[in-house]
Amino acid sequence: MGWQLSRRLLAPLAAISKAAAKAGEGDLAYRVNAQGPLDELRQLADTFDATLNRLQESFEAHRRFAANASHELLTPLATNRAILQVAAADPTGGEFTELVPMLVETNERNITIVTELLHLAAAGQVQYDADPVDLAALTAEAIEERRTQAPGIEITEDLPADPGVAYEMAGNEALMRRVVANLLDNACVHNVPQGSVHVTVRAHAGPGGHSCTGALVLEVANAGPGVDPDTVDRLFEPFYRATPRVATDRGHGLGLAIVRSVVHAHRGTVTAEANASGGLRVRATLPAGKP
Incomplete structure (x- = not known):
């Protein structure tokens, strides 16, 4: 009876250990979902689940950020490549004058994006004298x-x-x-x-x-x-x-x-x-x- 009782009481610890192992492997979707009385172990399990929720939301936000940043940066770069290819294909150079403003505009767009990203990265980390x-x-x-x-x-x-x-x-x-x-x-x-x-x-x-x-x-x-x-x-x-x-x-x-x-x-x-x-x-x- 003592062995069964201790096993039942310590079951949340085993579930927490399993969740921690899965999180270490990159699986943040697993949850303890502890049941039973609201004792210290149950509170620990609930806190661990809440932490996993925040970590999962943070990692998903970072993935979306990386995907969106890549798209925003690749679009003007692809446009620049297309403009340069058109200019290179024209042996007379007649279209070069018309293509240069487009090239400057897309380049400015890239500079703006990078500048805004630097502002975003520095905004929460900058040390300033109030x-x-x-x-x-x-x-x-x-x-x-x-x-x-x-x-x-x-x-x-x-x-x-x-x-x-x-x-x-x-x-x-x-x-x-x-x-x-x-x-x-x-x-x-x-x-x-x-x-x-x-x-x-x-x-x-x-x-x-x-x-x-x-x-x-x-x-x-x-x-x-x-x-x-x-x-x-x-x-x-x-x-x-x-x-x-x-x-x-x-x-x-x-x-x-x-x-x-x-x-x-x-x-x-x-x-x-x-x-x-x-x-x-x-x-x-x-x-x-x-x-």
């Missing part, structure tokens, strides 16, 4: 710039009249400018003709009403096409697009991925939700206060 950044003032400047670059989009804002210290955060101004710019660009590009974008910056006081321990919220919403709520979380994955790419699309699907990396590097969070009437609402929450 400086006071006025998020409200920075957002106001970015809005004025986008009004001239996207004249067909109506941009409205709900910003504090006097930003000041209450809307300061500790961070890197260049990186935060990129966050605001990427959010505005994403909202303007993925929009409807003569659409609209609304930007909000507000402060949440911390315990006891102290703004220095609170949070700053940057919210950007647009009136774009409908977004499937089930795919909203994937919008922050590199190269992911909610809608099929069109020939006029200049983006590479890296804007929101960079936003997430920069916000996380500033100890903040970023979420997105689909608007019922169409479009997307992206909300970045960042800790307020001076360095």
Whole structure:
């Protein structure tokens, strides 16, 4: 009876050992799925299953990233090869003048992709000296710039009249400018003709009403096409697009991925939700206060 009892009690350990062995072989789909009373061994098995879930999701995201990055880089390279082959096949060189601008454009596309990938890789790893950044003032400047670059989009804002210290955060101004710019660009590009974008910056006081321990919220919403709520979380994955790419699309699907990396590097969070009437609402929450 003692042997049977000990075997029953230690069964979760055997299942965990089997799951660990399979994970070591590359099989992350196996789960312990422990049954029985909610004791320490059951909690250990459940924790191990949760860890395997996170690992599997992470590896799948990396596989998708590698596949998408390869596709994005190979497409302009294949175009360059075709252009060079056409130029080489023309002994007179008459078409060379017409082909050079196409070659330059596809080469610039490759440079842009690589640059964005470097920004994405560095965003979450960069070490910076935290400086006071006025998020409200920075957002106001970015809005004025986008009004001239996207004249067909109506941009409205709900910003504090006097930003000041209450809307300061500790961070890197260049990186935060990129966050605001990427959010505005994403909202303007993925929009409807003569659409609209609304930007909000507000402060949440911390315990006891102290703004220095609170949070700053940057919210950007647009009136774009409908977004499937089930795919909203994937919008922050590199190269992911909610809608099929069109020939006029200049983006590479890296804007929101960079936003997430920069916000996380500033100890903040970023979420997105689909608007019922169409479009997307992206909300970045960042800790307020001076360095």
